[in-house]
Amino acid sequence: MSRINFDLQQLQAFVAVADKGSFRAAAEHIHLSAPALGRRIERLEELLGARLFQRSTRKVQLTRVGQAFLERARGALDDLEAAVLGIHEISAHHTGRVTVACLPTAAVTLMPQAxxxxxxxxxxxxxRVIDEGMNEVAASVVSGEADFALGFAGMLDSGLAFEPLWKDPYVLAVRRDSPLARKRRVVLDDLAQVRWLTVARTSRNRQVLDDYFAAAGKSPQAWLEAGHVATLLAMVDAGLGVAMVPATALATDHPSIRSVPLAGLDLHRQIGLLMLEGRRLTPVARRFYDHIKASFAQLGAARPARGRR
Incomplete structure (x- = not known):
């Protein structure tokens, strides 16, 4: 064991390459030149007496030894940070960085206060907040760009663990000066002469809605599509039509848009926290994860009622 004399920076370099899948990207991530990064990896491989990566001109992959060593290296770094900082004694003097991916609707209505x-x-x-659609949110966690994410279940990428927090119902967004806004709830027949707006087919919200209406045998035909729910609400606000949106999108009182339940519609998305299975968060990321979880836990009971204004 006398020859095993790991350098902390060597472990950090190894984990960075494993996460990024590229020496160049890893070097940029840890603010190091590519040659210096390569020397750290080579020195670590010499100490271990085994190759950690299979290198080619196109990609870098972990060897079997590298895969086995990765979780141990992560654990060593996390344990060292926890030992130095004291995971239960993180104070206001502690510094660190956390990247959380989040749906745009929650990023606008819920995340700022949290x-x-x-x-x-x-x-x-x-x-750092990555406020993108669900596809990008999931991808950022899988790639390691985000420590964890706030998103919704359904068609989750493999390797992602999901911790549910609350059910977010879909509601009909209408202008407050519309006759529909005076109804306690509407039926699809009420919308026969109303222009229907929706998010684009690439959105996972759109996939949820399409699957539901296809199963029900009633699929409203949209005449306008937008990439994000926030844009869709702007179109509703301009008087261009009505749209089905998650209640979270109207979490605060909107001056000109009201959410109205659609009769017979039992449709919601399950909001929760996502992270890579088996991944150990850094102490500060774990602290933020637990804070988000506690901040939004009460929405499980409150959210449906708040969506009907």
Whole structure:
């Protein structure tokens, strides 16, 4: 064992290459030149007496030894950070970085207050929010770009663990000056002469809605599509039509749009936290994960009622 003398930076370099799948991307991520990164990996392989990566001109892949060593390396780095910082004693003086991926609707309506309360306790932690559609949210967690994500279940990528938080019902978004806004609920027949707006087919929200209406045998024909729910609501606000959106999109009182339940519609998306199966979050990322979980836990009972305004 005398020859095993790991350098912390060698372990960090190894994990970075494993996460990014590229020496160049890993070097940029840890702010190191590619040659210097390569030397750290070579030195680590010499110490282990085994190759950790299979290299080609197109891609870099872990060897069997590399796969077995990866989780041990992650654990060693996490344990070291926890030992130095004290995972139960993280204070306002602690610094760190957390990247969370989040659906745009939640990023606008829910995440700001959660981040504010977290930063009041830990003001020196830097937070990056990746506010994209569900496809991009899932991909950012799989690639390691995001520590974890707030998203919804259904058609999840393999290797992702999902912790449910609340059910987010779909509601009909209408302008407050529309006759439909005076109804307690509407039926599809009420929408026969109304222009129907929807998100694009690439959106997972659209896939949820299409699957539901196809099974029900009633598929409203949209005349306008938009890439994001926020854009869709702007179109509703402009008087271009009505749209089915998650209640989260109208979490705060909107001055000109009201959400109305669609009669007989039992449709919702399950919102929760996503992370890679088996991945150990850094202490500060775990602290933020638990904070998000606690902040949104009460929405399980409150969200359906708040969606009907």
């Amino acid at each position: 981040i504010l309360s977290f930063c009041q306790a830990m003001p020196r932690v830097h937070i």
